[in-house]
Amino acid sequence: MKFHPLFIALVSTLALSAQDHSHKSSRAITFPDVPGYKTLKTDLHQHTVFSDGNVWPTIRVMEALRDNLDVISLTEHIEYQPHKEDIPHPDRNRSYHLALQEAKDHDLLIIHGSEITRQAPMGHNNAVFIQDANKLLNENAEDSFAEAQKQGAFIFWNHPAWYAQSPKGTPILSDFQKERIKKGELNGIEVINTGDYAEESLALALENNLTIMGTSDIHGLIDWDYIEKGHDRPITLVFAKEKTAESLKDALFAGRTVAVFNSLLVGKKENLVPLLQACIEVEKAQYINKTSILEVTLKNVSTSDLIFENQMPYTFYSSSPVFTVPAGSTKTINIKTLEKKDGITLKLKALGAYVAPKEQPTIEWGIKIDD
């Protein structure tokens, strides 16, 4: 069959634009589901020109698609509007609506959010799952929180360790936060914001049963601020029954999250342990020839490098007790079991993962040994 050159040109243009529209990229962030839940990749703290960010909301949607995220929220400072002279917008919901429009043909959830911005001790806080951002614009922070809660919002404390508001770089839980927690008006806390992981914020999360969050708080471009520097953006993995706004909200209130920044994973033990178990698959377990040295190949199905330390009674042959299973790749270790077994329990401490300040979890996998 002979094609007219114009037809060929047309077909290739179509193919190109269809490919463009999928926004597929080589930097897709991937994490496996865990038993009973879907693992949703979320970034619930971002800015655009509708507050102090530098991009139009559509760019945030496209960045999220390139990163393979499931959920985003644009959380403009409703009170701080440095571009107002150029982009006058009486409606503080505008950036949400623009993002929603851009995402409508994609499998990306846009959650309506807003940042409630004050000096210390109130600090910065994000309310997500709101109905109307305009109503959060109040003189008193207390009124903004009460309104957000009335709208059914999940509210979290942003960058509590931010040195501009806390010069020692440690969070200070004031009476304001204590009152909000008591009233159910403060539900989560960022332990990772931009590149900062604050152990003190993790301690506060655990002491006050706040949901553990990690966010990019992006103002510029994800490419410039993270990708070009060799990082993935910080995200929150949320373990939800389904990929719906309702399930996501339930999971956030229930505290089913892990904050991730590159190879650092922070979460409550009950969330982090099943995630790490699912991230590693045993590809092969076989004795080397006539020896009792067990060759085990581990595959990391996530996009975070995972660092482990041997915690078994057995030692390793020709491999360090501390090793990395690279993101999306495999690592083979040789375990001296001293006698041939049908199966063993692989027991490794996850050195890049924290369930409490300075406390890393030990993960176990049952291994059946091939003949």
Ligand SMILES: [Zn+2]
């Ligand atoms: Zn902020």
Ligand SMILES: [Zn+2]
């Ligand atoms: Zn912010």
